[in-house]
Amino acid sequence: MLGSLSRWLRLFGFDTLYRNDYTDKELIKLSLQEDRILLTRDNALARSKLLKKVFLIQSEEIREQIIEVLSKIEISLDLLSLKPRCPVCNGETESIKKEEIKGEIPDYVLFSSQEFIICKSCGKIYWQGTHKEKIDKIKKEILKSLK
Template sequence: MTVAFAVENTLGKLAKWLRILGFDATFDAGAGGLEFFRSASPHRVLLTRTASVEKQLRSGRMLFIHSNEPRQQLIEVLRNLEIRPEDVRPFTRCVACNRRIESVEKPSVRDKVPDFVYESHEQFRQCPCCGKIFWSGSHASRVMQRVRQLFDAAGPSSGEDVSPI
């Protein structure tokens, strides 16, 4: 399933987690409300916590998020859109700017990452937009464990494993 999101400015942590899972999730901390959603591409699912926006837009592609807690918000999205583990592509988008990250040659990041990281990792990715560099650090396994727990909490799945790309 390919789905893209327009995420209201009150749901910043949800936008970050959608990006971690590999979903295209536009988010602008300074923008929100009707203008933000009206400017969003028509193929995006609109995510809001603002009742007045939900009432005024009445879009079939809008999901009203009930929870205040980011973990529960993500579970709401997974359940309502029937997103399954095989639909996610973890660690393929920049969490800062939403662009797809690209593999880069190790020597190209030599002076851009800590020495220990450079010496202990062989694969690096970089955002072509903001330049942020990514590698599979110790956090990756913790994030993947959290993702598995989210899918367990969201309900039945295909039983397929979620693994980072």
């Protein structure tokens, strides 16, 4: 139910697991084992006495959901400085030079973009323009609305 929220949280730089086929039992186990905060829209699951860290997401709207999460997490960390994670697989990303990815992405992107990052897990390449500017803008807006 929270697939797009999980992709956004990854782009923001949060280590975020998402599967829509986990059972409640599996979710609880993962949360405890890996010390993860469980995000859910399921009232019953959120009330489980077994869970130590759980947030019930109220809104159906993605922007509101992001605000709900970020306002509950103590953001002493600088959100803008977090490195994005791969929205597809949650892998860590790193910068990659233009020369190294020639032939792997369309020429017009190579010409028009200067900064590229690659997912260390699945190898997907992202570039500034399509993602970074948009994400930074949304981060700033959301941070503003949290104050």
